[in-house]
Amino acid sequence: MVIRDELEEILFLKTPSIIISEWIPFGNNQIAALNHKLGSLERLKSTLLTALVDEFPQNAIFESDPVHSRIVVNDFDMTRFVEFVAQVDIPEAEGIVQEEEFAVHISEQGLVVFALDLIEVDGIANTVSLDKLTRVNADLVVDSSTILDTLLTHNQIRILDAMYRGKSHNRGKFIMAIGEDIAPHLKSASEYRDGEDYQNELEQIIGTLEEAETLKDGSFIFVGTLGSILVTQNLKDFEDFVGLYALVRALDLFMDEYFARLWLGWDESLHIRRMILEQSERDPTIVTKAKEALSRVGADGVILETLKQYLIETVCFTKKQVNHLYEQASPAQREFAEKVHIRRFFDRVESRIDDAEKVVEGLKREVEGLQSVVGTLADKQMKRMYEALQDSSRSTEEVLVASERSSHALTIIEVIVAGTLALAFFEILSIMGLFEGLFLLGMGIVFLLALGAWAVVAAGLFFMMRYLTRKSEPHLSMNVRFDQPINVSQLESYLDSRPVKSRISKQDGVSDVLKVTWSETDKDRWLGEEPTLSITYDARNSYLLSVAAEFDNPNIDRGKMRAIINQEVERFFLKREHNRSCDKVG
Amino acid sequence: MELTKDQQKLVFLIGSYAHEKQTSDDQEHWFKDGPLLAVMYVLTVEGVFETYDYAAMSILCLDGYRRFMNISREGVDDLNDLREMGLLDHLKISTSQYGTVTGYRLTDKGREVLATIPNSEREGVNAIIRCSDCEGELMQIECENFERYFFRCPVCNCIREIRIFDIEDVSYISKAKFLRLPYRNDHNSVKEE
Structure with a gap:
C-alpha cells in the first residue's frame, strides 16, 4: 500500500x-526450553521457523504453508540468555521490498531486545526521514511479535493471552531510534523542542517529548512517553546502559x-457483582453465568499474580545490575544514565510493583468474596427449588389420589357397562326364544345366568385392557453412553437413510444437542427385534452423547445388543485418528 | 490573533460536530478525540489540511487494546494551539474500560471565530463531512469494535470507510545489530553477588 499523502519530511x-x-x-x-527449540547446542545453529503446531505428533509427516522466517543462533547460555539473528521474508504488497534481518536477544529476566541497522529505506541508503521511520517501526513491531510468538512456550502464550485478552500481538513495545547524526543538525537538543515542526516530527516516533538533552560529547537524547531517539557517534561508550535503559523502559x-489489565479485572468483578445483585431474583441461569464469569476472572487473576512474581524477580535482579553498572560507569555512561x-x-517500576501487590491481592479477595456470594445464591436457589419440588410432589400426590379415585370410578363404570352389555345380550337371546325352557325352571336360574354373563363380559374387558396397556409400554430399555467425537456429516447421512419419527433440538451458547428417534425394521441385524432407537448428539461440537434402544422382548441378550449398537456407531460415524504412518507397519 | 487556514478548518470541523446545548432539554455535545483524529486523517489524505501529514503511531484505544493508527501530529499540535488561544475547551472523562476519553468543543470565543471563517475554508471540510447525495446532511462518525471508523449518512445510510488503521508499508533493508547488553557479558559477576 503506497503512502496516501505527500509527506512533509523535515528531520x-x-x-x-x-x-x-x-x-x-x-x-x-524457559530459556533452556528456548535453547532446545532453537537447536543452540546443535552443530548447525540455523533453522526455519513457523508458528505451526503439530496436532498429530505420532504421524510421520506434517504439512505447512510456505515458511518465511529463518533464525541463526549467534550466542547463548543454556539457562540465562540466547541471542540469534532472525531473517523475515514475508511477501508484501506489489512494489514493496522488505529484506528484514534483526538480532534478537532474550534474557532470563524477560528482557527481549530486537536490534537492527537500517541499511536502506525507500531506495535511499543510510538516511531515513522520521516520517518514514514510523512506518518501518510499525512493521517491525508486528513482525517482532510474529517471530517471538513462534518461540514462546504454551505457558507463556497463556500468560500473554490473559494479560492482553487474546490480542498479545498488539502489545506495547519501547522503541529507540539511534542515528549517528540528525539533519538538520541544530546546536543543542533543546532547540528541537520548538512546539512546532521539529517537535511534531520527533513525537511521531517517541510519543510526547519529555526531555531533550545534549550530552557533553555533543550527543542528543530525546526522551518520550513511548520511545527515545539517541543521536550519537559514540554509541560504544554507553552501549551497556542503552540495554539497561531499554529494559527499564520496557518494564x-x-x-x-x-x-490497565488489573483495572479491567476489577471492572469485570464489579460487573459480575452488579449482575448478581440486579438479576439474581429474575434470571434462573444467573448462578451458572456468574460462576463462569468468576472462574474466568479468577483464572486471569492467578495469571496476573504469577506475572507479579516474575516482575518481582526481574526487578530484584535488575536492581543489582543497575548498582553494579553504576559502580563501574565511566563519566560518559554516568551522564547518559542520568540524562x-x-x-x-x-x-518508579519498583514502587509500581509494590503497589500492584495490593491491587492483585484485593482482586483475589474480591473474586473469593463473589464466589461466596454466588455460593449463597446457589444455596438459596437450591432451597427454592427444593420447596418448589416439594410443592410439585404434593400436587402430584393430589393428582395421583384424584387419578386413583377416577380409576376406581372407571372400573365401577366398566363393570356396570359390562353388566348392561351382558344383560342386553341376554335380552336379545331371550327375545330369540332361546331360554323358553329355562323360564319354566324359574326366574332364579335365568337371573343367575344373567349374572354369569355379566361376569364373563367384565373379565373379558379387564383382560383386554391389561393386554393393551402392556403392549403400549416397552419391555426393555437400554441406554449406551458414548461421549466421543463423531463425524457429524456421516451421522446425518446415516440418519437420512432411516425412517426418522422425531427430532428434538436443544441449543444454548455452546452446544446444539439433537435427539433423533426412529424404528429399525431390519430384524436380521437386530437379533429378530424391531427396536426403537434414539441417538443424542451435539452437532455443534461434533460429539456423540448416547444411543438409547427400546425392545418389546424383555429377554433379549443385552450384551449382544450393546455390541451391535457399538458396531453400528463405530462403523458409520465414530471419528478416529488415522495414523497413516503406521498403516503398513508389521 | 490570526489563525492559519488549517486552524480555521479545524475550528469549523469541531464546530460542526460539537455544540453547546440549544434548548433546555438538550445536552452539551463534545467531539471525542478518536473520531476527531479519524476525520483529521481523512482531511489530511484528501488534501484539505494543506500543511498536515500523518504517521503511524501506537495508540491505546478505548477498548484497552493498543493499535497503530495514522495520526497527524501537526493536527494534534494545532488542537493544543487552539486550546492555548482559548478557542477550544476540552473535557476528559473516564470510560468503562478504565481509560480516559477527551472531548473537544468550541468556547464562546471559538464560536465568535467560527462565525468569521470564510466559505472558501468551509467548503473543503463540508465536501468530506457532508453527504453529497442528501443535500449536505452532516455525516455521523461511527466506530466498529474500535477497529474500524466510518462515516454514515443518517438520511440515506450510505457508508464511507476511514482507513485510519491501514498503515502503509515502505521498502527497507535491514541488518542485524548486536548490542553489548549487560546481561550477556557481566552476567556471572552479578549472579554471584
Missing part, C-alpha cells in the same frame, strides 16, 4: 538503527499495561 536520521524492547515473563527453564511500559533517568524509571 532525517543518518546511519539509523532501531532497538525495540519489551518485557515477557521468562525464567531459567515501565509493561507496568502501564499490567495496571535518560534510568534510576528514576527503575524506582
Whole structure:
C-alpha cells in the first residue's frame, strides 16, 4: 500500500538503527526450553521457523504453508540468555521490498531486545526521514511479535493471552531510534523542542517529548512517553546502559499495561457483582453465568499474580545490575544514565510493583468474596427449588389420589357397562326364544345366568385392557453412553437413510444437542427385534452423547445388543485418528 | 490573533460536530478525540489540511487494546494551539474500560471565530463531512469494535470507510545489530553477588 499523502519530511536520521524492547515473563527453564527449540547446542545453529503446531505428533509427516522466517543462533547460555539473528521474508504488497534481518536477544529476566541497522529505506541508503521511520517501526513491531510468538512456550502464550485478552500481538513495545547524526543538525537538543515542526516530527516516533538533552560529547537524547531517539557517534561508550535503559523502559511500559489489565479485572468483578445483585431474583441461569464469569476472572487473576512474581524477580535482579553498572560507569555512561533517568524509571517500576501487590491481592479477595456470594445464591436457589419440588410432589400426590379415585370410578363404570352389555345380550337371546325352557325352571336360574354373563363380559374387558396397556409400554430399555467425537456429516447421512419419527433440538451458547428417534425394521441385524432407537448428539461440537434402544422382548441378550449398537456407531460415524504412518507397519 | 487556514478548518470541523446545548432539554455535545483524529486523517489524505501529514503511531484505544493508527501530529499540535488561544475547551472523562476519553468543543470565543471563517475554508471540510447525495446532511462518525471508523449518512445510510488503521508499508533493508547488553557479558559477576 503506497503512502496516501505527500509527506512533509523535515528531520532525517543518518546511519539509523532501531532497538525495540519489551518485557515477557521468562525464567531459567524457559530459556533452556528456548535453547532446545532453537537447536543452540546443535552443530548447525540455523533453522526455519513457523508458528505451526503439530496436532498429530505420532504421524510421520506434517504439512505447512510456505515458511518465511529463518533464525541463526549467534550466542547463548543454556539457562540465562540466547541471542540469534532472525531473517523475515514475508511477501508484501506489489512494489514493496522488505529484506528484514534483526538480532534478537532474550534474557532470563524477560528482557527481549530486537536490534537492527537500517541499511536502506525507500531506495535511499543510510538516511531515513522520521516520517518514514514510523512506518518501518510499525512493521517491525508486528513482525517482532510474529517471530517471538513462534518461540514462546504454551505457558507463556497463556500468560500473554490473559494479560492482553487474546490480542498479545498488539502489545506495547519501547522503541529507540539511534542515528549517528540528525539533519538538520541544530546546536543543542533543546532547540528541537520548538512546539512546532521539529517537535511534531520527533513525537511521531517517541510519543510526547519529555526531555531533550545534549550530552557533553555533543550527543542528543530525546526522551518520550513511548520511545527515545539517541543521536550519537559514540554509541560504544554507553552501549551497556542503552540495554539497561531499554529494559527499564520496557518494564515501565509493561507496568502501564499490567495496571490497565488489573483495572479491567476489577471492572469485570464489579460487573459480575452488579449482575448478581440486579438479576439474581429474575434470571434462573444467573448462578451458572456468574460462576463462569468468576472462574474466568479468577483464572486471569492467578495469571496476573504469577506475572507479579516474575516482575518481582526481574526487578530484584535488575536492581543489582543497575548498582553494579553504576559502580563501574565511566563519566560518559554516568551522564547518559542520568540524562535518560534510568534510576528514576527503575524506582518508579519498583514502587509500581509494590503497589500492584495490593491491587492483585484485593482482586483475589474480591473474586473469593463473589464466589461466596454466588455460593449463597446457589444455596438459596437450591432451597427454592427444593420447596418448589416439594410443592410439585404434593400436587402430584393430589393428582395421583384424584387419578386413583377416577380409576376406581372407571372400573365401577366398566363393570356396570359390562353388566348392561351382558344383560342386553341376554335380552336379545331371550327375545330369540332361546331360554323358553329355562323360564319354566324359574326366574332364579335365568337371573343367575344373567349374572354369569355379566361376569364373563367384565373379565373379558379387564383382560383386554391389561393386554393393551402392556403392549403400549416397552419391555426393555437400554441406554449406551458414548461421549466421543463423531463425524457429524456421516451421522446425518446415516440418519437420512432411516425412517426418522422425531427430532428434538436443544441449543444454548455452546452446544446444539439433537435427539433423533426412529424404528429399525431390519430384524436380521437386530437379533429378530424391531427396536426403537434414539441417538443424542451435539452437532455443534461434533460429539456423540448416547444411543438409547427400546425392545418389546424383555429377554433379549443385552450384551449382544450393546455390541451391535457399538458396531453400528463405530462403523458409520465414530471419528478416529488415522495414523497413516503406521498403516503398513508389521 | 490570526489563525492559519488549517486552524480555521479545524475550528469549523469541531464546530460542526460539537455544540453547546440549544434548548433546555438538550445536552452539551463534545467531539471525542478518536473520531476527531479519524476525520483529521481523512482531511489530511484528501488534501484539505494543506500543511498536515500523518504517521503511524501506537495508540491505546478505548477498548484497552493498543493499535497503530495514522495520526497527524501537526493536527494534534494545532488542537493544543487552539486550546492555548482559548478557542477550544476540552473535557476528559473516564470510560468503562478504565481509560480516559477527551472531548473537544468550541468556547464562546471559538464560536465568535467560527462565525468569521470564510466559505472558501468551509467548503473543503463540508465536501468530506457532508453527504453529497442528501443535500449536505452532516455525516455521523461511527466506530466498529474500535477497529474500524466510518462515516454514515443518517438520511440515506450510505457508508464511507476511514482507513485510519491501514498503515502503509515502505521498502527497507535491514541488518542485524548486536548490542553489548549487560546481561550477556557481566552476567556471572552479578549472579554471584
